[in-house]
Amino acid sequence: MTKAGLEDVVAANSAICDIIGPEGKLTYRGIDIHDLARQSSFEETTYLLWFGELPTRDALRRFGAELVSHRALPAPILTLMKDFPRSATPMDALRTALSALAFYDPQAHDASREANVAKATRVTAQTATIVAAYEQIRHGREPVKPDTAGSHAENFLRMLFGAEPDPLYVRAMDLALILHADHELNASTFAARVTAATLADMYSAVVSAIGALAGPLHGGANEQVMKMLQKIGEADRAEAYVTERLQAHQKISGFGHRVYRTEDPRATHLRQMSRELGEHVGNLRWYEISRRLEEVVMQQKHLYANVDFYSASCYFTMGIPLDLFTPVFATSRVSGWTAHILEQYADNRLIRPRAEYVGEKDVPYVPIDRRVKAAS
Numbered sequence: 001m002t003k004a005g006l007e008d009v010v011a012a013n014s015a016i017c018d019i020i021g022p023e024g025k026l027t028y029r030g031i032d033i034h035d036l037a038r039q040s041s042f043e044e045t046t047y048l049l050w051f052g053e054l055p056t057r058d059a060l061r062r063f064g065a066e067l068v069s070h071r072a073l074p075a076p077i078l079t080l081m082k083d084f085p086r087s088a089t090p091m092d093a094l095r096t097a098l099s100a101l102a103f104y105d106p107q108a109h110d111a112s113r114e115a116n117v118a119k120a121t122r123v124t125a126q127t128a129t130i131v132a133a134y135e136q137i138r139h140g141r142e143p144v145k146p147d148t149a150g151s152h153a154e155n156f157l158r159m160l161f162g163a164e165p166d167p168l169y170v171r172a173m174d175l176a177l178i179l180h181a182d183h184e185l186n187a188s189t190f191a192a193r194v195t196a197a198t199l200a201d202m203y204s205a206v207v208s209a210i211g212a213l214a215g216p217l218h219g220g221a222n223e224q225v226m227k228m229l230q231k232i233g234e235a236d237r238a239e240a241y242v243t244e245r246l247q248a249h250q251k252i253s254g255f256g257h258r259v260y261r262t263e264d265p266r267a268t269h270l271r272q273m274s275r276e277l278g279e280h281v282g283n284l285r286w287y288e289i290s291r292r293l294e295e296v297v298m299q300q301k302h303l304y305a306n307v308d309f310y311s312a313s314c315y316f317t318m319g320i321p322l323d324l325f326t327p328v329f330a331t332s333r334v335s336g337w338t339a340h341i342l343e344q345y346a347d348n349r350l351i352r353p354r355a356e357y358v359g360e361k362d363v364p365y366v367p368i369d370r371r372v373k374a375a376s
Contacts, residue, residue: 011351012193014183016049016339017184018281024262028182029053037269042152042177042332043067046124049182049339050117064151070125071146071155073097073133081130081137091219093134094127095210101126102203109201117170119202120338127334128152131327132159137279153177156331160321168280169318170186172273176311180329182336183364184259188219192337196344197351210330219326225254225312226286226322234285235292242296254309255297263304270310277317286313 017029026033029048036045043064047055056065081097088096102108105122107115133143136159144159153174157165165173172200183189194208196202218355245252257264271291279347290313294305315325 004010006021011185011190011353012344012345014038014340014343015052015186016343017182017336019184019259021257022261023260024260024265025112026183026265033179033265034268036178037175037266040178041333042174042181045178045181046335046339049335050120050342066121067125068148068155070122071129071148073126073129074101076104077101077130078133078137078143078205081134084134084137088138090134090138090324091210091214091330093127093138094130094327094330095128095207095214097134098123098210099203099207102201103178105203105260106179108203111199111201113342113346116202116342120342123206123338124334125152128156128331129280132156133332135160135321135324136162137257160324166280166318168277172277172314172318173271175269176314176328177332177335179269179307180311180332182333182339186218188333189337191261193340193344194351196341199348201339202341205341206334206337209333213326213330213333218261219329219366221253221306221308222312222315222329223322223325225309226316228253229286229289229293229313229316230291232289235288238289238292239296242293242300246300252293252297252301252303254305254312255301255303257304257306258303260306264306267305267310270307270314271305274310274313274317277314281317283317286316341365 016029018030019025028036029052031048031054036048040048044055044060046067047060047063063356065227077097077100080100081093084093084096101123105119107118110116129143129146136143141162146159147155149155150158151170151174154165157169157173158362188209192205195205195208216224228241234236242252274287274290275284275372278287289303291312294306294309297303297305312325315328316322320328
């Protein structure tokens with residue numbers, strides 16, 4: 001029996017992430033996402049995803065220092081990025097630059113566990129640098145060099161904006177990085193595991209993930225949410241917008257989820273952060289539109305907001321351009337992608353599903369001289 005989109009088909013055993021959809025529960029390595037969101041950091045969460053346990057203070061310090069040491073990009077990568085056409089989207093730039101990084105990694109084709117962890121470290125550190133560097137390059141500015149101090153979130157925002165980031169923005173970004181770090185076998189993670197299962201190198205597997213994320217049905221949802229909020233414009237217009245969309249049998253961006261049947265636990269934290277950011281900058285407009293929209297959709301359709309819904313107003317309030325929303329997601333999810341790639345390598349079996357054939361059968365071969373001429 002086939003299932004469209006492989007819905008609810010179990011395709012792998014994994015100890016990384018667990019989702020209990022009916023309960024709205026998400027855990028990384030058995031630790032509830034609410035606990036990680038309130039108490040952890042992106043660095044600590046990444047360590048947890050890769051190594052299966054929370055680090056000691058000394059282990060976290062060493063791990064953080066290792067990430068910091070790999071933030072800088074090889075000079076040829078920056079030269080390459082400066083030659084990209086200005087029409088290249090940030091996702092185009094990320095895909096191409098990250099692929100090219102393999103040329104400058106002496107361990108690129110070393111398949112040992114030690115080498116793969118080292119590559120995961122470099123890829124995770126440098127994805128943030130690529131995204132921030134391209135934002136500067138495409139506006140005719142020199143990339144901001146990564147700092148050797150500060151957290152991953154702080155350094156990313158510093159490179160992205162070219163200035164010391166607001167402490168609340170740093171906390172918001174760190175929260176978003178934790179919440180987006182992994183989500184079981186979503187499309188991009190599955191793509192990464194399929195590629196890794198062929199024993200292709202880590203760079204190839206991560207590029208496969210980026211390719212899947214670039215599609216509008218996976219990445220880009222929060223960008224569409226923000227465009228929707230801008231179109232609505234005011235909270236008192238939300239109900240009319242929802243009614244019109246539903247009467248036309250059109251979807252409303254940021255609502256519903258393939259897995260969750262209750263509130264997406266990640267949305268819980270981003271809703272609060274959206275409000276905090278709005279209050280901080282003295283502009284609650286986007287939060288208030290979002291909140292009213294959420295109420296109306298629940299009343300009329302009984303759909304819950306997903307992680308993309310409130311991440312949109314969070315990012316926009318911080319001043320992040322709309323077309324960077326998906327690359328920012330990749331800056332986080334690369335930690336989960338690499339965790340799954342490492343897990344796939346550790347107990348590998350080539351992923352080779354079957355397809356249910358629905359075409360014609362027993363069709364005779366007709367010699368070319370006897371074929372009916374196709375209609376022009």
